[in-house]
Amino acid sequence: MSAAALFHTAMLAALRSDPAFGGALNGVFEGPAVKATAPYAELGELLVSDWGAKELAGVELRTAIFIRDRAEGPARLHTLAAAADRVMAAIPADLPGEPAIWRIASLAPLRSRIIRDGPGAWVAIVEHRVRILQAE
Numbered sequence: 001m002s003a004a005a006l007f008h009t010a011m012l013a014a015l016r017s018d019p020a021f022g023g024a025l026n027g028v029f030e031g032p033a034v035k036a037t038a039p040y041a042e043l044g045e046l047l048v049s050d051w052g053a054k055e056l057a058g059v060e061l062r063t064a065i066f067i068r069d070r071a072e073g074p075a076r077l078h079t080l081a082a083a084a085d086r087v088m089a090a091i092p093a094d095l096p097g098e099p100a101i102w103r104i105a106s107l108a109p110l111r112s113r114i115i116r117d118g119p120g121a122w123v124a125i126v127e128h129r130v131r132i133l134q135a136e
Helices: 003-017 075-089
Strands: 038-045 047-050 058-070 095-096 099-115 122-135
Touching: 003 038, 003 058, 003 075, 003 095, 003 099, 003 122, 047 122, 058 075, 075 122
Parallel strands: none
Antiparallel strands: 038 058, 047 058, 058 122, 095 099, 099 122
16 A cells, blocks of 8 residues: 555544544535534545655645534634644554554644635635654
């Protein structure tokens, strides 16, 4: 399995199982939710680019988490965006796979923003940069 696929699986599992994030939502979906009641989260596109060295295979990933809510204001989204950052930072560094083991070299928040998405609708977008190297 590729490093991107392994990380995507780990990210989804971590977000779903965290009580402060997944436990506060009506679902964490891999892509656009067809039928969901706010608040819920969707994983955005996973952008993958080469990030290796002379003898090391590696990738750089750009992730996006969309958190959607219907409320008078964005207060709950601020809390959920902070929880998403905490969950991402706690993803275990080793991503065991076949035929290689991949290791997260760095995981950094890039940006977070909250925007209006119509009357009473809000969306938080939380983005991270993840660099992964082949360990074996």
